[in-house]
Structure formats: structure tokens, C-alpha cells
Amino acid sequence: MPKVLISGAGGQLASTLATRLVQLPTFEVYPYNRQAWDVTDQQTSTEIFDYVQPDVYFNGSAIHNEEWVLKDVGRAFDVNVVSQNHILDLCNKHKTKFVNISTNYIYGGDESDNKLNLPPSIPSPFTVYGVSKLSFELILKMRCNDWINFRVSGVFGQNGSCQKNGLNFPFQVLNHLLSNDPMYVNDTDITNISYTEDIVSSILLNNFFEKSAVKNCHRNLINEGVVTWYEVATYIARLFNKQNLIYPVKKDNRRNTSLSLSLQIPCWKDAISRFIINDVTKIGKYKKLFGYNSQINQTKWYEFEREDE
Numbered sequence: 378m379p380k381v382l383i384s385g386a387g388g389q390l391a392s393t394l395a396t397r398l399v400q401l402p403t404f405e406v407y408p409y410n411r412q413a414w415d416v417t418d419q420q421t422s423t424e425i426f427d428y429v430q431p432d433v434y435f436n437g438s439a440i441h442n443e444e445w446v447l448k449d450v451g452r453a454f455d456v457n458v459v460s461q462n463h464i465l466d467l468c469n470k471h472k473t474k475f476v477n478i479s480t481n482y483i484y485g486g487d488e489s490d491n492k493l494n495l496p497p498s499i500p501s502p503f504t505v506y507g508v509s510k511l512s513f514e515l516i517l518k519m520r521c522n523d524w525i526n527f528r529v530s531g532v533f534g535q536n537g538s539c540q541k542n543g544l545n546f547p548f549q550v551l552n553h554l555l556s557n558d559p560m561y562v563n564d565t566d567i568t569n570i571s572y573t574e575d576i577v578s579s580i581l582l583n584n585f586f587e588k589s590a591v592k593n594c595h596r597n598l599i600n601e602g603v604v605t606w607y608e609v610a611t612y613i614a615r616l617f618n619k620q621n622l623i624y625p626v627k628k629d630n631r632r633n634t635s636l637s638l639s640l641q642i643p644c645w646k647d648a649i650s651r652f653i654i655n656d657v658t659k660i661g662k663y664k665k666l667f668g669y670n671s672q673i674n675q676t677k678w679y680e681f682e683r684e685d686e
């Protein structure tokens with residue numbers, strides 16, 4: 378039974394992973410949140426590896442909020458790069474597969490890519506956060522014996538992101554809809570979104586945690602389809618008949634951080650629909666939104682999606 382060690386397990390993505398894995402009889406799961414394991418504490422990292430002897434290490438820890446990064450660049454590089462470099466040594470020592478989570482923000486800084494609708498091919502970060510993530514991708518490739526690097530984009534899941542006040546983009550939209558507050562949204566830059574449930578399903582379906590799995594490569598875990606944030610916001614608002622609250626913001630220069638689809642993962646509209654049905658309907662404060670006039674009705678839902686095509 379593979380032992381999976383998870384850092385940053387209180388986070389949006391890692392918490393979905395941990396919840397799913399503990400329900401499966403095929404994995405032994407060791408989820409540690411930051412309080413239990415601060416990855417910058419190298420002594421603790423060494424002790425945890427000695428104790429768990431993991432087959433797989435899943436890196437769910439990161440500082441990804443650019444404002445936080447800029448407030449303490451040293452700390453951000455410590456979490457995103459230096460501590461992971463030490464963990465990488467532990468993975469090599471214990472023959473552990475290093476499963477890393479990276480970002481679409483390793484792209485987007487190259488002006489020549491901005492005019493194209495195609496996913497950029499040359500990494501060129503435009504944030505210090507992106508630089509830290511790209512740095513560790515390069516170190517992983519250079520120094521680790523057994524690794525896989527997943528790039529995700531616009532992550533959303535039931536728990537929201539710790540570094541966005543427990544929110545993610547769909548929650549931000551829903552909050553505007555709840556308070557009938559207009560929302561002005563970027564309709565120029567292009568990106569993708571990644572539903573945590575679909576990221577985890579894809580990892581499990583493709584057996585990426587197995588010893589025999591494909592290794593030492595990058596995979597993009599995104600829901601199918603390239604989007605602007607305005608398109609995502611409008612799609613959500615339409616489900617509640619509140620599209621009049623969403624306004625597009627146009628910019629002169631397009632930033633393109635879209636990723637190419639590496640694996641078959643449901644399209645972004647389908648992901649948003651399931652997120653709202655499976656996750657949002659359970660959250661008390663959003664119950665008000667699911668009134669008689671909304672499109673949110675399990676039986677009608679897929680009719681609505683078809684009409685939308």
C-alpha cells in the first residue's frame with residue numbers, strides 16, 4: 378500500500394487530495410498542515426521522512442499570493458524553493474517519488490506570446506512568485522531521481538485558498554452575486570481553470586502515485602478550455618440569472634498564461650457546474666442564491682449547459 382506524505386495539507390488543493398485519499402483503501406495517507414509541519418524546518422522534514430518512509434511526497438505547500446511574496450521574498454523562496462530542495466534530497470535518499478505542484482504563472486511574461494491565442498511554450502514568469510516556482514521546477518528536473526511536476530491554473534475547490542481569505546475566483550463571483558454588487562472582470566488575459574476534484578481524479582485515474590507510473594516529466598492539470606476571467610464570471614452569474622452584475626474590463630495588452638491540455642479533463646463549464654452543485658450548495662451562506670429563479674436545479678442543469686453550447 379503506497380504511503381503518501383502530504384505537506385500544506387490544510388490548503389485548497391492538498392485538502393481535497395487528502396480527503397479523497399483517506400477514503401481509498403489503497404493508500405496510507407500522512408497529511409500534515411503547516412502547524413504540524415513547517416516545511417522550512419529542515420530538522421522536522423528529516424524526522425518526518427524517517428518516521429513515514431513515504432513512497433510518494435505531495436508538495437501542497439506554497440506561498441503563491443504575490444503580495445505576500447513581495448512582503449518577504451526570502452520567506453517565499455524558503456517555502457517554495459529552499460525547503461523543497463531539502464525535501465528533494467530526502468526523496469532521493471528514501472526512494473520517494475516527488476510530486477510537485479507548479480503554476481501557469483511560469484508563463485505570461487514574454488510579450489511575443491501575448492498576441493497569440495496558443496499556449497506559450499517558453500517559460501517566462503512575470504511575477505516573483507512565478508520565478509520561485511520556475512526555479513524549483515528546474516531544480517527538480519536537475520536533481521531529483523523520481524519526480525512528476527503538475528502545472529495547475531486558477532485553482533478552485535470546496536475549501537478556497539488560504540492565501541485568498543479562504544476564497545477562490547468562483548467564490549469571489551458568488552459573493553458579488555449574493556450582495557448584488559457589480560463586478561468588473563478582466564476580459565483580456567487568457568488562462569485556464571483547475572477544479573481540485575478534477576486534478577485529484579486525474580492523478581488517481583492515471584495512477585501517478587504508483588511506483589510504475591510515468592516519471593520525470595511535466596503534466597498540465599487544467600480543465601479543458603481557454604478562458605478569460607470575465608467568461609468564467611459570466612458563466613457563473615448566468616446560472617443565477619444575475620449576468621447583469623458582471624462587466625468586462627479590456628486592456629491593451631493581452632497576457633497569455635494558458636496551458637496546453639496534457640490529459641483528458643472535463644471542460645471548465647462542466648467543472649464549474651459540478652463545483653456549484655457538489656460544493657457550493659452545501660455552504661449555508663450561499664443558500665439564498667439557489668432561489669426559484671436560478672438555473673440551479675440538478676435535473677435542469679445539464680439542459681442549461683447544452684443550451685449554452
Ligand SMILES: NC(=O)c1ccc[n+]([C@@H]2O[C@H](COP(=O)([O-])OP(=O)(O)OC[C@H]3O[C@@H](n4cnc5c(N)ncnc54)[C@H](OP(=O)(O)O)[C@@H]3O)[C@@H](O)[C@H]2O)c1
Nearest residue numbers: 385387388389390411415416438439480531532538539540
Ligand atoms: N490557487 C491558485 O489559483 C493556484 C494557481 C496556480 C497554481 N497554484 C499552486 O497550487 C498549489 C496549491 O495552491 P492552493 O490553492 O491549494 O493554495 P493554499 O490554499 O494557499 O494552500 C497552500 C498551503 O501551503 C501552506 N504553507 C505555506 N507555508 C508553509 C510552510 N512554511 N510549511 C508548510 N505549509 C505551508 C499553507 O498553510 P497556511 O494556510 O497554514 O499558511 C497552505 O495550507 C500551490 O503550489 C500553488 O502555487 C495555485
